[in-house]
Amino acid sequence: MGNFFIILLLIVTSTLAEQYRLCTPESISNSDIASLTKGNSQISCVPVTDSADCAIKINENKADFGIFNAEELLLAYQFYPDSLLPIIQLKHEDKINEEFEFRTVAVVPDSINSNEGLAALKDGGLCHPGFSESQIWNDYILKFFEKKVHKNQCNRYLSVSENDAYNIRHFFGKACRPGNWVNDPSYDSELKKKYPELCALCNNQKECKYDNNLNHGHMGALDCLTSNRGRVAYVAYHYVQQYFKIDHNNPAPNATPTGYQFLCPNGALQPLTVSNPCAWIQQPWSAIVTRKDNANLMITNLKNWLQAPLQQTETWTIALGDILQRDGKIVYLHEQPTLKSYLVKGREVDLNERPCGHDIRWCTVNEPERIKCQWVAKEALLLGIQPRILCELKNSTFDCLLNISKSEADIMTIDSNYGYLARRIYNLTTVLYTETERQKNSVVVAIVRNDVLSVKNFQELKNKRVCFPDYGGIAWVSFINTLRINKIIEDTNDYPRAIAELLVGACTPGINDTDHSDVTNSYTIEILCASCPLEGSNDTCSAHISNQYYGDNGALKCLAGPGDIAIIESKNVEEFVRERVIYPGDFRVLCKNGSLAGYSGFDVDDDCALSVTIDSEIVGRKYDLSDFQNNDTTDALLKIEDWLGYRPYSRRAIRIYESFKGYHDLLFKDSTVGLESIDSNLKSIVAYKELFQFMDSEHSSVCSIVSNFILIFVSATITLTSYYS
Template identity: 55%
Template sequence: MRNMIFLFFFVASVSAQERYRLCAPQSISDNTCYSLQRGESQVSCLRVEDSADCAIKLSRGDADFGVFTAEELLLAHQFYPTGLQLISQLRHKDKIIEEFEFQSVAVVPTTYNSVEGNFNGLQNGGLCHPGFSKAQMWNNYILKYFEKKVYGSTCRDSMTTAENEAMNLQNFFGKACRPGEWVSDNAYTTELKNKYPDLCSLCDTSSSCTYRNMDNHGHTGALDCLTSGRGKVAYVALNYVRQYFALDSPAAIIANMTASSYQFLCPNGTVQPLTTSNPCAWVKQPWSAIAVRDDRASSLLEGLKNWLKPTRSAEDWTTALRSIIQQDAVPNFFTEYTSFETYLRKGREVSFPTSSCGNTIRWCTISTLETNKCNWIAKAAVTHGIEPQISCDQTNSTFHCFHDIADHKADIITIDSNYGHLARQVFNLTTVLYTETETDRNSVVIAVVREGSSYNVSSFAALSKRTACFPEYGGIAWLSFINTARTNGVLSESCDYATIVADFLSGACTPGFRDRDHLNSSLTSSAGSTLCSLCPLENNNATCSANSSNIYYGDKGALECLKSTAGDIAFIEAKNLNAYIEQGLINASHYRVLCKNSSLALYTGFNVDDQCALSVTIDSEMVGRKSDEQDARVKLTDITLALLQIEDWLGYRTNVLRPIHVYGPFNGTKDLLFKDSTSGLESTSSTIKSVLAYKELFQHVQTCSSSATLLLTNISIILVGVLFLVQTL
């Protein structure tokens, strides 16, 4: 009996000490988490990548609570409309009486004739807009909310989404001042401003499209634009209106007769005086809030009320908890549990339009996890006002995506640089954006020989009639070898790569050479007898396969081909072997690198500098369909601008509050949609060294493609001429 009583108290004690798991993003330091978990703490840190990761962990019971901004709640609600609750909002300590974090309002003169239900009085009146700045909290959805609700959205297929927007604005407001970057590409922003100068004509400096007074992220300049009589409406933040017109001081209002000349324009078309205590706002942004699982709501509500008490003076674990949750905020606990939707609907819409100008961007994915991440990114793009919208179309492989993009069933995919040549040569795809790689994680291709062998290859010229091992036909190692061999004068300028390599070598294993996804009709099949001669027979009696059934496939396979003495040299991406080296499966000292200047490295191993490696490039890129047709160019521009906006709001931008990290892991898995080595996106005109090196690899390929296109064009012209002569005889 005593044992049973002891067991009961033991279990009760363990249960009493159960720790609640708080989502801890990277912004919370390890030291803070250690402090939180000391002593008799009832809360522990659970590391998450971002708020999306926190929402996922909350929904499946891995986490118990976390802090979410309104934007993060908005995104999480799209996936988890039930099962999670809010128990407290977190108001800034200097704005405790403010119900919302910020509110956007429209201000018009008192001479404006309001008509409930329409905004015709604004037509050709001029818009004073604060402008677009990466330094402010407002994203594109909020910055464009007023104008999109007011003007009729007409979509013209011949125009990009951004130009449709500019024309719609000009057609409705006539003139405007919209400073900053209209799109996330400086060159295209300039092009649009030059084409639609009326949208900058109300600015103090129309040539540069800026206000003289850019205080408060342009909101003060927008109010100057309104009060000077240039524009009929200003769309700005409520707090700046209060400052500008001194609305918080009754005495100042009396002295400031300007305030009586203006009024708020409401979303229903009516108006209110500036002195109203509850102005009609267009967007009311709720404060950040504490989200919890439904089954933890009751206990955490009582616990946090106690742990976050400002009167607690003891320097214990609750001090760390307050620093994590509150920072400069004060908790305002709800009297009843509140759903995400109920909380958000007090100030803004929680549902979004399902279509926009521009064709939907079809992002090709190759796994369920990748599709899930894509869906989160697509929803985040919508909540941030990024257009056109994105759909996520799942297939089962990169090559399947290549086929779908070529067949107009999909639009984009991020690929390993290893597939850059095949994407261009076989599927006629092109770069949409380059993905800048973290410098120490670039793709480095090297040529490797066995150390100490009597028949060691000591130069590229010495490779003549020798044998070689490649990870994959058409891969980046294959292309790097061909470019380097040309530079060293041992291969010709022929466009038939397979034939010139087969004629140069006596044998090779080039996995994938016989695969239809690796070849196009211009390649000669006779080269296969040489380029597949070293590949071993597989279980199904096939050979030269580009998959795991071929033990010489991939970088490890190419090195195995060299180690077995089947080949005299192997061309590999060194970083792909790091894990095998760390596990002791590969001894790097058994190999030596043949540098691109045709000399052997001084030391054994794979670590060589950029001057020795055959190529040092980015390790991935985004590709899409190549076309010179007008509608295709418009779509490509739309895709590029949307992706650059996603980079701005969900990438590595400083001080950005991103609800999901587009380059980071998702649900515990790396390299989904983008490699985790990605640090940003670069345009096709990028001058970054690793991007230039990657582009250089394809210069000869593109020359060959251009020549082939010109030849086909000339043949077509000749045939048309012959047909015409035949018809006239």
């Protein structure tokens, strides 16, 4: 019997050893995965969020191979330069003989001679293809030529984008540089008014664009050159071939293009007829990647699976071949390159040059978030997004808010629950709003017990007891706003006292905590903590799990005890409802107009809820609106959103709004779908802004105590434990 189990174990081990794990992003459908794992398949599928997730899993031996394009390979190289290897190229079927996916070239007139070199371009005018979402060229590629030619100079008193415009005007004199220079429309318009020379070579100077927009502006750039408006066009090589009708495979007699030539990075010149022209950037092809210690075995296996005679193929090998070759036809490499040697033939891979602008210090509250921040920061650098992002690690949200207020960090994304505290205590403001998935908006409701109905309208709140999840949270702010709108309390510069004078008691966790409260009036604190339970440490009213009335679930526990009404964020109790810790039938919503909902439970429409808003925002210090640092930060974040958010028809090396290494809500909440400017008119954002309008009346009194509060806070022990500690 013992031998039987040993044999069985060997069989199972052998079977498991034959399974090779392929990274499968969401682009690979469930039906493809089913086909891939049919029969005697030697492939198992490892779901991944993006190529960054795949690289991490391959490096950690949680996956064996995956497909990466060149930009994804560049990011993987920054973290795993020695452990990952490209083993097979994937080339477009029409370009099997091309060494690179694309090349960027500079075309100039024949009138430039070899003695002039790059200096011949001074004041000659630049014909640029422009910036558009429809092309795959990112800012690093689009700006590579101009920065190399004019030896990019950083002016510390200009924004990054204005610094670019200043350098281009200073060197080239004029240009046509179509599209959005920055993602903020108003600032983009401001820059173009200030630097009209950079639209002077466009056919349509007013709108700063070419009449010929074919091929993402590349054809317009070549028109700009050949019509003698500019002295150099920076374009993709294959568009030069189309434009000048160059076909090396079928050269037409007497069709040699004349009048123009290639300008090389070293200043040399080449005729347009050369078959392998000098290029400024040469983009490597996509590749299949594995671990270095697994490379030889994976190459052998892939050849066996994909080159087997037709009669020996199985469903899973056909499916594997189809999946692997969607990016291009398989081309086996003659020699096995390292990741660096594969990339460096066409690209700079070690970006050591410090970009322009003041660093953006992004505050993170746990180690997984810091690591994700480092991946995003590196990818932003590879995309040509400036300024540079640095990732700071602190212990909690309150630590970060304090550090930003003290200019020791610059930005962070906060839950909308911290919006009031960020403004009132730390004197911060919105940098950008985050648009939330509609079904995941923050919904604040007032809850009463269904069996008692001790409060039937807001006028009955006098001398009642209210249960809050915490002090200063979105529930607290929504409650105050509702009472103001219903004329239950008057506008004042001390809303905590106004609430205390209305009620006979409350539980407001955190109102006496030094890390997120500025309330010092003992009467106010006494009333607003009167209904809180005694904690194990003999404390009371703390914003900590030791307080059983803390948080939204805690507020409902309070309602079951001394409370008459609870103010909660309904989505925060959904898990407790699913686990049947809370029964919605026990409660009813008191609508913001003062009437009771006609049915029990928490699910009410927007008109009944006290507030329906976004659930997060990016905050930073208050700047003058003309401050270039504010422009830099906003533009960098919007470009990150453009390239790493939910951009149509594009692959993202790392997805900023999704989970990372199994952790959720890092840098941004998973519910985020985009970024919005401070002028956004989205309904949920407008509602969020309106919640804080009443703060204007109390702001002047707040500013006088902020500095004293910070001194107190520095010496205090932070009691809030990080979620990922």
